[in-house]
Amino acid sequence: MNMSADISTNAYSISAWPDYPDLMGRLNALLKQPVRGIARQNMPQVLDYFEQKCKTSKALAERAKEVIPGGVQHNLAFNYPFAIAAAKVDGAYMWDEDGNRYIDFLQAGGPTILGSNYQPVRQKVHEIVESCGPVTGLLHEYEIKLAEIIRKYMPGIEMFRMLGSGTEAVMGAIRLARAHTGKKWVIKVGGDYHGWSDQMVYGMRVPGTGRREAHGIPKGSTAYTQEVFPNELGSLRRKLMLNKIRGGTAAVIVEPLGPESGTRPVTPEYNREVRKLCDEFGALLIFDEVVTGFRVGMGGGQGYFNVKPDITVFGKAITGGYPMAGGIGGRKEIMMTLAGGIGGKGGKRAFVGGTLSANPLSCVAGYYAIEEMARTGAPVLAGRAGDRLTAGLKEIMNRLGLPYVVYNMGSIVHLQTSAVLLMSMRNPIKLMREADARKHLMEEMGAAYLSRGILTLAGSRIYTSMADTDDVIDDALNRFEDVFKLV
Ligand SMILES: Cc1ncc(COP(=O)(O)O)c(C=O)c1O
Structure with missing residues (x-):
């Protein structure tokens, strides 16, 4: 062994x-x-x-x-x-x-x-299901414990909001970026997979294919989505410049290893250069860590490349393989736009939700999976x-x-x-x-x-x-x- x-x-x-x-x-x-x-x-x-x-x-x-x-x-x-x-x-x-x-x-x-089907996590899931079932609709301590343990290993993530899947989390992250910046364009890398929301079925799998897979998706839904070829920083800069005079870029979203989990790998400096360009043009950087979160290391792709995104998208390992695996993390100042609960505080809100999101089953599974990954x-x-x-x-x-x-x-x-x-x-x-x-x-x-x-x-x-x-x-x-x- x-x-x-x-x-x-x-x-x-x-x-x-x-x-x-x-x-x-x-x-x-x-x-x-x-x-x-x-x-x-x-x-x-x-x-x-x-x-x-x-x-x-x-x-x-x-x-x-x-x-x-x-x-x-x-x-x-x-x-x-x-x-x-x-x-x-x-x-x-x-x-x-x-x-x-x-x-x-x-x-x-x-x-x-x-x-x-790792036994120590399965046991904790059984215990929760025995005591309060998979879902209650109220706050549960494991929601807090999960957010705390994510912050422990990814210090750039001050706050975390849980959702149902990677796809949902990408949708929420883009909405958050637009609400926070007041800008509308979103640039992705051709070939990157960010789930199947209307705006992200664009340049899927094959760079340069734009709306080729966008059957059933009206043009308006992808009207503010753009793609750049993998590893091409020049064209990213040109898009950011052009967008500046027509509403601005809310976010650049990347898979930190490169499209399709590194099937087309990034150059070692790519993420850092994208970070610099985002800073130069006032766009937020979204890391889609659905695959890389915890798989690359406890600090994810952001730790490995030592690049801090503004918003991080989670999925998959965030619940250790149990259902409802999705979430958004980032700095408090940005994340507060995702505040839940009834009653307005007067601030603007990027609306997200989900009846089963952040249920005790998913949260206990995620918490113990992350703890076990760190321990072992x-x-x-x-x-x-x-x-x-x-x-x-x-x-x-x-x-x-x-x-x-x-x-x-x-x-x-x-x-x-x-x-x-x-x-x-x-x-x-x-x-x-x-x-x-x-x-x-x-x-x-x-x-x-x-x-x-x-x-x-x-x-x-x-x-x-x-x-x-x-x-x-x-x-x-x-x-x-x-x-x-x-x-
Ligand atoms: C990088 C990446 N982002 C987002 C998603 C979508 O996540 P989900 O399948 O949970 O909706 C996936 C799924 O494979 C993915 O690999």
Whole structure:
């Protein structure tokens, strides 16, 4: 077991930031190559696994298709050749409805840094549910304890307001920024994911695509949203300058590691430079720490880069994997615009709410998850597991002569076999011609990993957790090697 209790809570899970030019060189080389995945003659044995070993999942997937649009409810959910139904999770493992065990590198999409269904937190949740149920509608002490413990590890956050999801928190953060500054423009980075609110379905996944995904969203809703290409500070400055003469920029919102949790990594100086530009133009800087909050370290992305945002958005790990995971944090002077309660104090308010927001269940789960992460040094341990996995995968891919690219930011491991997430509107013809084939390759790789007992996020991202001991990682490496031999 690679777990020890002497890890400083100020330590970060990321041991070194990826060498940007080298990494982009390797990713661009992969993008230039023709699609290279599981050999056609080997694909039947991958699919055979699902037919033979996943019969219950298959039956459930058929039922699901009748009553659930697309048969799955998450946008990056595994559904090729069909969705696998989970029956049990524990630490590093997930078991499906047919009793097959998988090494769980999905970890629910990121929130469970302690590992799945972590017993000490579960016990505290049980106790609260026994005593006051999941929700009361009144103030509960754990709301205060959660806000206090967040402030302890992220000192820039003087106050915290809890909401229901990362999406809600982004909506609230933007409203707060507009109410506080009296300005209207919001600039995001193309490819960043900030949830699915009307104004943020803009330049989603692929930089430069603007409203391409904005079906059902009126033009007015995105009228004051702008995107800049990742890492391009010049165009950010130009947008800020232009906005100055037409109402001003309320906020620049970024994912601190770069779009899609570092799929397109930022340069080491990017966040600091964005901070400077925000200060120069009087815009607020919003860090979307939905993924990075506590995963990168107890101080989040802001601690790692030593850059203080004005507003921080939380989700996922803020409740340790329990429901209603969202929240906004920042300086008191800004946060007071989010004051709840009946009765006006005369001040302006950025209206947010939620019947179930800040319920005792979510708050107790978040409080103890954060306390346990600090006590055990979970972000650092998960990061070491990510380092070991990345080094092992690199060695296997070099030995087998595969062009794939693997890199990690601590416990976030990016395993790129198709580089589809690196495409952009800079090369629209390639995007049009190749995006579907590259996306399908990701699906096939995801299915092949699963057939060898490894669960990933969309076949291209891996979240490690504290439960990933050296033995778990070494076992996973053997399984990955089996898959790569099918290429
Ligand atoms: C960076 C980021 N922001 C916001 C969100 C939206 O959070 P939620 O799914 O809780 O609405 C996500 C979800 O994956 C995310 O990765």
